Amino acid sequence: MPIQIRNTVSLAEVEHELRVFEKRHQMSSTEFAASTNLNSNISEDDAMDWHFLIMQKQSLEEDGCVDGINGNAEVRNVCTFSRFKSTVAAQEPHIIYDKVAA
Amino acid sequence: MISWNEYCTQFKSDYDALKDELLEAGCDERGPFLGATQSPMRAPWTMDWAVLFNDGYYVRVKETYRQLPGSNNGERHHLSYHYGSANPMKDARGIPVSRGAPKPVLRIDVDTHFPHIHMNGDDHIDQARVKGYIIKNADMVQFLRAVIEHRKTRTIPLGDLLNISVR
Numbered sequence: 001m002p003i004q005i006r007n008t009v010s011l012a013e014v015e016h017e018l019r020v021f022e023k024r025h026q027m028s029s030t031e032f033a034a035s036t037n038l039n040s041n042i043s044e045d046d047a048m049d050w051h052f053l054i055m056q057k058q059s060l061e062e063d064g065c066v067d068g069i070n071g072n073a074e075v076r077n078v079c080t081f082s083r084f085k086s087t088v089a090a091q092e093p094h095i096i097y098d099k100v101a102a
Numbered sequence: 103m104i105s106w107n108e109y110c111t112q113f114k115s116d117y118d119a120l121k122d123e124l125l126e127a128g129c130d131e132r133g134p135f136l137g138a139t140q141s142p143m144r145a146p147w148t149m150d151w152a153v154l155f156n157d158g159y160y161v162r163v164k165e166t167y168r169q170l171p172g173s174n175n176g177e178r179h180h181l182s183y184h185y186g187s188a189n190p191m192k193d194a195r196g197i198p199v200s201r202g203a204p205k206p207v208l209r210i211d212v213d214t215h216f217p218h219i220h221m222n223g224d225d226h227i228d229q230a231r232v233k234g235y236i237i238k239n240a241d242m243v244q245f246l247r248a249v250i251e252h253r254k255t256r257t258i259p260l261g262d263l264l265n266i267s268v269r
Contacts, residue, residue, distance in 0.1 A: 006137040043201035047214045048180050052166045055146040
């Protein structure tokens, strides 16, 4: 199976993933945060996945990212996806780039 | 500290070096799945890769990298390297779920808890009880090479191949 790369494009996407994740486990973020202890019913893998989504959400919030457009003009100018696609992706055709375009 | 592109390049190199021996005939590979954050790709990012062997065992390696303040680069934050019997219950990507799964042969965790391992039916063994191995410095390639060797020999315990002893 080729290496599959997925790029989260927006805060809204991460928030949606968090909602789906928490709905699947029938727990809120508050409950998740309180339950990541050794005696919890949450598996260590699930706790790790949830924690990653929270990190991603916080990072996007700090950037002011909305709908795939980064609020930081400097970042936006330097790192457009088309530029990335024309360099890295073109050099690595064995990799599937998923959800990369905003 | 590492950039996303450096991580991808290193991962691809590691993957290419391991795949021929790790991907046994009849195995079912899930991933590798790499996921980054936009701008266009930066930390935090995640990696998840599982190989299900046709004897009911599987290996899964999983890492997350957190963003460093004021930088797009990342540092390893959490990891889980798991080898053992596969739970028949799978997630949407076909990876065995760990909840309710048989106890692993060996699982190395640096996660929301303290660094620990699961081995020989014993859970959450912390660093103070482990000799010969630094849990927080666990290396994916070393772990997967040990799994390959363990499956070839069928006799040398996986922990021994990683020089892990528990007191």
